[in-house]
Amino acid sequence: MNHFLFGACYYPEHWDRSWIQADAALMAQAHVNVVRMAEFAWTLMEPARDAFDFGLFKEAVASLKAQGIDSILCTPTATPPRWLTAEHPEWMRVDINDVPFTHGTRQHCCTNNPGFRAESRRITRAMAEAFKADAAVIGWQTDNELYCHVEECYCESCQVGFREWLALRYDQSIEKLNHAWGTLFWSQQYDDFDQVVIPKKWRQPAPCNPSALLDFRRFLSDSVTAFQREQVEILREVNPDWWITHNGVFYNIDYYKFAEDLDFLAVDVYPAFWGTKPEDFIGGSQLNERCRQATGTYIVPEQCGGPGGQIDFLQPTPEPGRMRLWAYQSIAHGADGMLHFRWRTCRYGAEIHWHGILDHDNVPRRRFEEFAQEGAELKKIGADILGTTKRVExxxxxxxxxxxxxxxxxxxxxxxxxxxxxxxxxxxxxxxxxxxxxxxxxxxxxxxxxxxxxxxxxxxxxxxxxxxxxxxxxxxxxxxxxxxxxxxxxxxxxxxxxxxxxxxxxxxxxxxxxxxxxxxxxxxxxxxxxxxxxxxxxxxxxxxxxxxxxxxxxxxxxxxxxxxxxxxxxxxxxxxxxxxxxxxxxxxxxxxxxxADVQPLGRSDTNVCIIERYAADRRLTFVLNNYPEPKEVTALACGQNILTDQSCDGTLQIEPFGVAVIRS
The missing domain is CATH 3.40.50.880 (Class I glutamine amidotransferase (GATase) domain)
Incomplete structure (x- = not known):
C-alpha cells in the first residue's frame, strides 16, 4: 500500500449509467480513494457465452479515476449466469440430504466441479485481459466470501475430489488411510479409495468416524484454496503489479494456508451481528483477530454502512458515531484499508434492507456525513497508520x-x-x-x-x-x-x-x-x-x-x-x-x-478499548469508547491526538462512541 485505502462497495450495474459521474463526484467529497466492484456481475459482463461486454465497468473505472478514485475488481464466480447453470445442472452443490441447489441465489455452484472451475478460469482471464493496462485498477478480490453460506457439498465432484485428496494424502495406500482413520472400529475397513464416501455427520444411524470427518474438513479447506489459486495464478500472469486479496473469514477454511497465495487477507465486519451493547465489541474484535492472525496486514472490504438486513432479519440501527467507531476498531486491530458496504442501498433483491451510506432515495444524510468525516480523518492520518503493526504481548x-x-x-x-x-x-x-x-x-x-x-x-x-x-x-x-x-x-x-x-x-x-x-x-x-x-x-x-x-x-x-x-x-x-x-x-x-510483567496500555471503564499499533519511530494508541456516554481515560502514553491535533498528557475525556488516536 502506498496510501491508506478508504471507500465503499459500488454497484453501478444496479443503477442508470448516468449516475456514475455524479456518484464519483460525491464520493470525492467524502475523500474516497478506492471502490470495490463487479463481484456479482458475471451476467452483465457476459450475457451470452463469449459475448463479453465490460463497457459499464470500464466507464465506471474511468469516471472514478477522474475524481482520483482507484478501483478494486472482483472475479464474479460467486454468481454464475443462468445460461451457464441451465446448461449444467450437475454443477450445482448438493446438500446433506442429497438435494441439489437451484439458481436464484449465490454460491450455488460447486467449486470442486471441473467444468465450473474451467468457466471460473475463463471469466477470470477475460476480465484480467480487459483491464490489464488500466492503471486505475490497483487490485483484485477473488470470488466473494467463500463458504459464507454453505461449506459442505456432497455432489459427485466432491466425492471424486475427496477420494483423490485422500489418495494423495496417504501416498496411494489404502492401508495408511485405514490406519489413520482407525477403521478397525465398527469394521469400517476399505479395500480401495473408490469405496470411500464423504461422511455425513448428522445423517447416519450412529456417529460417523471422527477421523474421516476431520479429513473431510481438511479437504474442504484445501479444495477451496486450490479453486482460488487458479484465479490468482491467472491474475498474476496477466499483470504482476496487481495485489490480490479475498474477503473472509468463515469456518472450514484454514486461512493461514489459504492466504499464502494472496498478498494479504481481508475480512468483512458487521459488528451488529453481535449486538450494540458496550460489551458486544468483542464480536467484531475476534473477527478482526481471526483475519490478522493469518496474514498480519489486512483490509476490510465490507464494514457496515447502516443496519444490515435480509429476508428474515434486520439488525439494530447503529447510533450516530457507531459506524466510525466500528471502522476504527478494525483499524486498531491492524487493518490498512476500510471500505463500507455499500455506497447506496439497492432498491430490489434479497438485500433491499441491507443499508448503505446513501438510502434508496440517494439523498445524503447523517450516515454520509459520518462517512465523510471518517474519510477526512483517514486522509489526514493514513500515513501515520501505514507501516505500523498491532502490538501483541x-x-x-x-x-x-x-x-x-x-x-x-x-x-x-x-x-x-x-x-x-x-x-x-x-x-x-x-x-x-x-x-x-x-x-x-x-x-x-x-x-x-x-x-x-x-x-x-x-x-x-x-x-x-x-x-x-x-x-x-x-x-x-x-x-x-x-x-x-x-x-x-x-x-x-x-x-x-x-x-x-x-x-x-x-x-x-x-x-x-x-x-x-x-x-x-x-x-x-x-x-x-x-x-x-x-x-x-x-x-x-x-x-x-x-x-x-x-x-x-x-x-x-x-x-x-x-x-x-x-x-x-x-x-x-x-x-x-x-x-x-x-x-x-x-x-x-x-x-x-x-x-509476565504485562502492563496495561491505559485505564478506563471496562468496555473502553485501548489498542496499540507501532513502528520503529512511533506508537499509535487507539482509544475506542463503546459506551453511549463520555468516559475518562487515564495512564495513556503521552503524545498528540492526531485526529484533533491536541496534546495528550496521559488523560483524556472521550465522547460517546468516540475515538482518539494518540501518537507518541
Missing amino acids: VGISHSYEQDHAQGVLSFSRPQPDAQRELLLGTLMRQKVAVGYVNEADSYAGLKLLIVPSAIVMDAERAEKIEAFVSQGGVLLVTATSGQRDVNNHAIEQTPPGLLSRVLGITVEEFGKTEHRRMQLQGAGLEMDANYYEIIQCTDAEPLAHWHFEQNPQTEAAEGCVGLSCNEFGAGKAYYLGTFLNEASAMELMQRLCDV
Missing part, C-alpha cells in the same frame, strides 16, 4: 486444525474458538496488548502465551512451546490439551503427552458434573466449574485443588490438583484442568499478566 493461540479436531468430537465441551473469544474479551477489558497468534507462527516478542485446548499435538509444536517457556515466556495451557495425534487418535501416553515435560504434570482422569457444585480453590483463586481434570504434579507446583460442596468423599477429584505451575528454564508453564468462565478468566488473567 499476550498471544492467544489460534488454529483451525485444533478447532476441527475438537469439533468432530466435542463432547459438549467449550470449543477452542469460544475459549479464545472469552480470553480476548477478558484481556482487552484489562487493557493489555493481546491478540491471536497462529500456532504455526513465531512466538517472538510475546510475554504470555495462552494455548486453549490444543487437543492435537506433534513434536514440532511441543518443542516450540518448550523453547518459548525456557527463554523466559509465561505459558497457560487449558484442559484437554495434548490428548490426540494428527489423526485425532487418543495417544498411548498419559496426557498431556508431548506437553508433559514443559508443564511438569500428567493428567490422571477427567470428568464432568451437572448437579453438584464444584470449585477450584487455592492460591487466592476460587472458580466454579463443571468439568475437571485430576492433575498429578511430577515437577510442577500445585496451586489449586478441587472441592465439592456436597458429599465430597464420593468424588474422585476431591482434594486433587486442578491448577499447577512449572518452572521450566527461565519461564513458567501453568496448566488449568478445566475451562474458564467470565468471572474466573478475569481473575486468572490478571494474575498471569502480573507474573
Whole structure:
C-alpha cells in the first residue's frame, strides 16, 4: 500500500449509467480513494457465452479515476449466469440430504466441479485481459466470501475430489488411510479409495468416524484454496503489479494456508451481528483477530454502512458515531484499508434492507456525513497508520486444525474458538496488548502465551512451546490439551503427552458434573466449574485443588490438583484442568499478566478499548469508547491526538462512541 485505502462497495450495474459521474463526484467529497466492484456481475459482463461486454465497468473505472478514485475488481464466480447453470445442472452443490441447489441465489455452484472451475478460469482471464493496462485498477478480490453460506457439498465432484485428496494424502495406500482413520472400529475397513464416501455427520444411524470427518474438513479447506489459486495464478500472469486479496473469514477454511497465495487477507465486519451493547465489541474484535492472525496486514472490504438486513432479519440501527467507531476498531486491530458496504442501498433483491451510506432515495444524510468525516480523518492520518503493526504481548493461540479436531468430537465441551473469544474479551477489558497468534507462527516478542485446548499435538509444536517457556515466556495451557495425534487418535501416553515435560504434570482422569457444585480453590483463586481434570504434579507446583460442596468423599477429584505451575528454564508453564468462565478468566488473567510483567496500555471503564499499533519511530494508541456516554481515560502514553491535533498528557475525556488516536 502506498496510501491508506478508504471507500465503499459500488454497484453501478444496479443503477442508470448516468449516475456514475455524479456518484464519483460525491464520493470525492467524502475523500474516497478506492471502490470495490463487479463481484456479482458475471451476467452483465457476459450475457451470452463469449459475448463479453465490460463497457459499464470500464466507464465506471474511468469516471472514478477522474475524481482520483482507484478501483478494486472482483472475479464474479460467486454468481454464475443462468445460461451457464441451465446448461449444467450437475454443477450445482448438493446438500446433506442429497438435494441439489437451484439458481436464484449465490454460491450455488460447486467449486470442486471441473467444468465450473474451467468457466471460473475463463471469466477470470477475460476480465484480467480487459483491464490489464488500466492503471486505475490497483487490485483484485477473488470470488466473494467463500463458504459464507454453505461449506459442505456432497455432489459427485466432491466425492471424486475427496477420494483423490485422500489418495494423495496417504501416498496411494489404502492401508495408511485405514490406519489413520482407525477403521478397525465398527469394521469400517476399505479395500480401495473408490469405496470411500464423504461422511455425513448428522445423517447416519450412529456417529460417523471422527477421523474421516476431520479429513473431510481438511479437504474442504484445501479444495477451496486450490479453486482460488487458479484465479490468482491467472491474475498474476496477466499483470504482476496487481495485489490480490479475498474477503473472509468463515469456518472450514484454514486461512493461514489459504492466504499464502494472496498478498494479504481481508475480512468483512458487521459488528451488529453481535449486538450494540458496550460489551458486544468483542464480536467484531475476534473477527478482526481471526483475519490478522493469518496474514498480519489486512483490509476490510465490507464494514457496515447502516443496519444490515435480509429476508428474515434486520439488525439494530447503529447510533450516530457507531459506524466510525466500528471502522476504527478494525483499524486498531491492524487493518490498512476500510471500505463500507455499500455506497447506496439497492432498491430490489434479497438485500433491499441491507443499508448503505446513501438510502434508496440517494439523498445524503447523517450516515454520509459520518462517512465523510471518517474519510477526512483517514486522509489526514493514513500515513501515520501505514507501516505500523498491532502490538501483541499476550498471544492467544489460534488454529483451525485444533478447532476441527475438537469439533468432530466435542463432547459438549467449550470449543477452542469460544475459549479464545472469552480470553480476548477478558484481556482487552484489562487493557493489555493481546491478540491471536497462529500456532504455526513465531512466538517472538510475546510475554504470555495462552494455548486453549490444543487437543492435537506433534513434536514440532511441543518443542516450540518448550523453547518459548525456557527463554523466559509465561505459558497457560487449558484442559484437554495434548490428548490426540494428527489423526485425532487418543495417544498411548498419559496426557498431556508431548506437553508433559514443559508443564511438569500428567493428567490422571477427567470428568464432568451437572448437579453438584464444584470449585477450584487455592492460591487466592476460587472458580466454579463443571468439568475437571485430576492433575498429578511430577515437577510442577500445585496451586489449586478441587472441592465439592456436597458429599465430597464420593468424588474422585476431591482434594486433587486442578491448577499447577512449572518452572521450566527461565519461564513458567501453568496448566488449568478445566475451562474458564467470565468471572474466573478475569481473575486468572490478571494474575498471569502480573507474573509476565504485562502492563496495561491505559485505564478506563471496562468496555473502553485501548489498542496499540507501532513502528520503529512511533506508537499509535487507539482509544475506542463503546459506551453511549463520555468516559475518562487515564495512564495513556503521552503524545498528540492526531485526529484533533491536541496534546495528550496521559488523560483524556472521550465522547460517546468516540475515538482518539494518540501518537507518541
